[in-house]
Amino acid sequence: MPATHRPEATSPDLVIGIVGCGVMGRGIAQIAALAGATVWLNDTRAEAAHAARDTLANTFGMLVEKGKLQRDAADSAIGRLHAGADLKELAGCHLVIEAIIERLDAKKELFRTLEDIVGPDAILATNTSSLSVTSIAAGLKRPQQVVGFHFFNPVPLMKIVEAIGGLMTSPEVVDYMLALGRHWGHAAVRAKDTPGFIVNHAGRGFGTEGMRILAEDITDIPTLDRILRDGPGFKLGPCELMDLTGLDVSHPVMESIYQQYYEEPRFRPQPLTRQMLDAGAIGRKVGHGFYRYSADGKKEVPAEPAPSSALPPSVWLSQARPELAARIAPFLQAAGVTVESGDTPSSEALCLVTPLGDDATRCCAAQGLDPRRTVAVETLFDLTRRRVAMTTPATDAAYADMARGLLGADGAAVSLVRDSTGIVSQRVVAHIINIAAEIAQQGIAEPADIDRAVTLGLGYPRGPLAWGDELSAGTVLTILNNLLQETGDPRYRPSLWLRRRAELGLSLLHREI
Structure with missing residues (x-):
């Protein structure tokens, strides 16, 4: 009854x-x-x-x-x-x-x-x-x-x-x-x-931006995962996560949400995961995805390049963004290398720049530096375990090796990547924060609920809106604006929710009346 x-x-x-x-x-x-x-x-x-x-x-x-x-x-x-x-x-x-x-x-x-x-x-x-x-x-x-x-x-x-x-x-x-x-x-x-509700909607930034970085040939699969684990603090890198979930599950979701939003550029998948799905290389469950797995499920990962012992004759640290330069200055001083203090570098100095959504080439050109001696450094995230150095297309191999030696002189791991707008972590985290801001803008969920759902549902180290507050909404806005200007890709256009709060000095968790 x-x-x-x-x-x-x-x-x-x-x-x-x-x-x-x-x-x-x-x-x-x-x-x-x-x-x-x-x-x-x-x-x-x-x-x-x-x-x-x-x-x-x-x-x-x-x-x-x-x-x-x-x-x-x-x-x-x-x-x-x-x-x-x-x-x-x-x-x-x-x-x-x-x-x-x-x-x-x-x-x-x-x-x-x-x-x-x-x-x-x-x-x-x-x-x-x-x-x-x-x-x-x-x-x-x-x-x-x-x-x-x-x-x-x-x-x-x-x-x-x-x-x-x-x-x-x-x-x-x-x-x-x-x-x-x-x-x-x-x-x-x-x-x-709405497509993806909160969690699957908010999760579009991590994997799709990671795949975009691979598509641009900025770095390889293991390095991408290491950077995003050791810097921002994700439990798994995007390739590790997709291997665990299985591309037979994750790729259709990427395509579905992209199509349901009428091809919104923020959710655009990359051809790589479709090719892997078609090839049956879907991840751990079949022993082969982004990585290969042994019979007992253990991931086979290539060893990192050996640390460099090379050091530059001196190093010049750009002060174009003094608050970012201050984050890496102690590591340079601890290495025992002469840190130049002039407005321009000497003729043999390694030149270090600190991008914020832009790339090493743009920083180099804007400051009139020699691109053969210029290397960019990631500064926004945890620098204790790993540091990320980024070359220009013209950086001399010897200077790239010096940068690796200098940044790893205290035993920290150093990853070297090719020139990229937003390096690696900046563009991934800013993209995640921007999507969460847009979820709030569309009234899909309350700001606090967005963060609660994402941390519990995706295991991110922070809720995306709280993360935006930690970095500052203005910093995230600068990264996105520079990404948009450099690439011309509407994928990076800032959410109005983010822009308004950056301009008013409001928390991204602020709830409107």
């Missing part, structure tokens, strides 16, 4: 159905049952639903063995799990969450069937990661009861869920899902029904 009344989200009387018993469905069932809900597992194959229940029982048992769950709580949760293959068994559910194949037609057909089975108060929630909630609800009898409830894999560990209202979704339904997500132990954030 259909349920006639939906209890509070925290009520032990709540009965939910989960359609689709794969990894995501099982994860959602796990946190729901542990939080006190009765859960009906449903799959087109009855054996799959029963296998999912058995898997969850084993999971609860392991949690008990590790001391993370009491035995009586595990037994109680197992007792609340039911399995079947007939959708009619979900008639008494107050909420049904689908975690089936990511196909619009399949989800629409499922919900059309379900709304004739469940009660008029029942909520139909989709765990879609990239499809429109509005499109899924279109043509249903009760589109106001359809909502997005997007978890991340693995559900029990990724403590974030997005609650997404379609154009016809009742605000009360979204509020209910937010309360439910919090009751299940997750940070629950409200998002508009």
